[in-house]
Amino acid sequence: MKRELTIALLFVLLLAGCEREDRPLRSDPVLNENREAIALATNSPGPTGPVEYKSGTRGEYEKVAFHVSQGKKLFTWYNCSGCHANGGGGSGPALMDDVWIYGSAIENIAASIREGRPNGMPSFRGKVPEDQIWQIAAYVRALGGFVSSDVASSRHDQIYAHEGEARLPSPSPRTSNQPGLAQPK
């Protein structure tokens, strides 16, 4: 009797392996339009900083390995490397250092992709579906070393100069959520 109970319990344990993470493939087209209010510039008139509204739900994206790896694939497909050169920076700023001009939070990165930024970053609103923007933002977070190493990928599909995102050092963001532009080293 005891043995059967142990075996049954072991089978119950197997259930823990189910649904490790959710892979939503069919995003809701109406929810797609749900945007969070993020200040486009870090300076504002008056003594108070710009008002930002973050629901926090989008933070779920950087906790799911599937989203981060999809973001990595889309980063190449949508030619983000054309300016950001695999995160190392070219005509666009580097994404794997500790300098974040417009904030390092996932909401800020998603806003940068969706709305664009002055001096070169184009707006991808309407060109990239909303959930893909969040996936790319989650990957950019991984490039910056903000994503836990069991979620970030540990190897690349192609030959890269740097190691997988899971092995990158995580720098402490110097300018996250601070008013004023970052001063590069």
Place this chain on the structure above:
Amino acid sequence: MRFRLTLAAASILFFTRDCLASQSTLDPQGPQAEHLARLFWIFTGVCTFVWVAVMIVLLAALIRRKAERPDPLQLEPATERRSAAVVGGAVVATLLTVVALTALSYLSQRQLFAREKPAVTIKVTGLQWWWDVRYETDSPDQTVTTANEIYVPVGEPVTVKLAANDVIHSFWVPSLFGKQDLIPGQENEIQFKASRPGVYRGQCAEFCGWQHAHMGLLVVALPSPLFQQWMKLQSAPAAPPQDPIRKKGAEIFESKACIMCHTVRGTSAGSRVGPDLTHFGSRQSIASATLPMSRGNIAAWVVDPQGIKPGVNMPNVSIAPEELDPLVSYLAGLQ
């Protein structure tokens, strides 16, 4: 226009003849497939004969019981000689059969891998879960890029260079030739001929992910003059839309996520992530031979690709209800 009508008539003719695009190793439509089919039947015949013979001998041995001899260790020279002859004969026959089949297989392989000067060279790249098809020609302006459909001239050798961009796929059109893998970082090559005009269905034959089963392709064999006309039509850029609905559709296409992945030659859409759509409307199927080409299916695919092929790399893009009809008209009109 006349060519399109001829093509339509020809495809109707082929489809009514077979009802379905042929996809069977036992229905060979070219010399390469014939070699394989012949080999298959010979092997099946020989193996069946051997199996039946062995079963008969085994049954005979079970049924025919000998009386027990007084001294089992005593040798009988006549029986010994007969046994030696039978076993020796069986061993020789086995060896001969194996050698003959090996030789036959080797000779067929030589035929399959014999190379002629190709009339057409095509580069096929396997991707999750579709086929990128490029016709290599001497001048770049003649180069034809299409997807999931390979047009070939009847009776002429066609060389296919096989590559892959993500994982290993396998290129297999059973009625025309055997499987050949598409491996990232390596270029394989296959050569085949189609003996008769027709539409032959192919299929990825190496498990390559979730939608592996929906990674089909069509090989359309046309008489040489029709094929040349097809090449000419396909190498041209997309004709700019004339009627207002299609013009609006083109605007929608170029302002939405479509242009992040697709190419329509002659427009600003030039991305190479997804299939080239320059002459999308002239194809017989959509989504890698998953759905037949029709306005309804295009609409269904554009609105909800994840419902038709879950996990496919085309995302669900939000399209307003009034945008769908112009977009579908634009896509269907890309002849």
